[in-house]
Amino acid sequence: MSCVLDSHITEVLPSYTSFGTRHTAYQQSAAPPPYTRNADHNVKSQKLVNVFSITLDSPSIHLRGVQAPMQEADTFQRSPARLSGRVRYDGSIPFRRLQGISIRVRGVERTYTSKNHVYGHRMILDGRSWLWVPSQDDKEGADREFGFSVSIPDNCPATCMTEDGSIRYFVDATLVLKNGGYKAVERREFIIYRAPTKLEMELLSPVWDSRQHNIGIRYTGPRLLFLDPYTSRCPPLHFTLHFTNAHRIRTLTTSLIEETIQKGFKPTLNPFTRPSPVEWTQSRVVGETELPVPEEGFGTRGALEVEGVEQEVHGALVGVRHWVLVRMVLEAGEVVEETVPVWVVPGF
Secondary structure: OOEOOOEEOOOOOOOOOOOOEOOOOOOOOOOOOOOOOOOOOOOOOOOOOOOEEEEEOOOEEEEEOOOOOOOOHHHHHHOOOEEEEEEEEOOOOOOOOEEEEEEEEEEEEEEEEOOOOEEEEEEEEEEEEEEEOOOOOOOOOOOEEEEEEEEOOOOOOOOEEOOOEEEEEEEEEEEEEOOOEEEEEEEEEEEEEEEOOHHHHHHOOOEEEEEEOOEEEEEEOOOEEEEEOOOOEEEEEEEEEEEOOHHHEEEEEEEEEEEEEEEEEEOOOOOOOOOEEEEEEEEEEEEEEEEOOOOOOOEEEEEEEEEOOOOOEEOOOEEEEEEEEEEEEEOOOOEEEEEEEEEEEEOO
16 A cells, blocks of 8 residues: 655655665664654645555575674675565656656664663665656656665674664665656565574584583583574474582573663753763563473583574674573572573574
């Protein structure tokens, strides 16, 4: 369905602008920036276009590398990932009033919390270009369909939605008039998944050794959990734990923890004082199980059911990470905890 607005864009679109990336530092804002222009104005909609729509060939982009590489803005041209689709327009506006159809691709990373009024905003990706400009050879009033294909930078972090933050990507098709206004905007959201590279998979050894309070701990099991993006579930995590001085352990519990990290700036009332950077985290238990304490020299096997999780994210303002928490209660009531980092990645 077309979104018809009676408003004006804040900047004139150039005849051609290359798609690229723009990395900025954390920016202070009084409120999370809206996704639409002039969203705070009460504008009365008026139907001027019968058919104006945008369709994506695929709603998702698959990139390699859980930790997105840092690249310069011009290196996106060599990225193999491309976003393609089609824009349909019925030609209901006369050519004398129409400047053309523009395409804009952008990614926005935001953090926000009403508890301490901290906000962060970063444009990950922002590029636009003309898709179609009327010419003398075009037939007035004809129904048209235009295809487009743009490259997506390889350093875009994965899409995620947390309680206090988000990383989202959009593509907009805009019907631009010659007087600088626009009469129809169609938006589609697409998702970016990041799968591990071969090197990253080799670095995640299935064996993790540690020592806490004179108790040796060895975790043997997968460190990569493959997520089904449609159900947000992973196959059960099967692992084995071995201990030295296991006779000191009274109870043994394992959990899968998901932690989200958000960063932003807290504004100040003094205009001469720079806003202070703030970082806050939130953790939740995704799966938990209690295991029998093994005898000395033997191991104990466990399994964790994993569902409702986010993929691993390494953004500038938003991050998501996971680990297996091994919690031991010793004979004197002392609690000892050990964390084993794991990655939750899309299974494709």
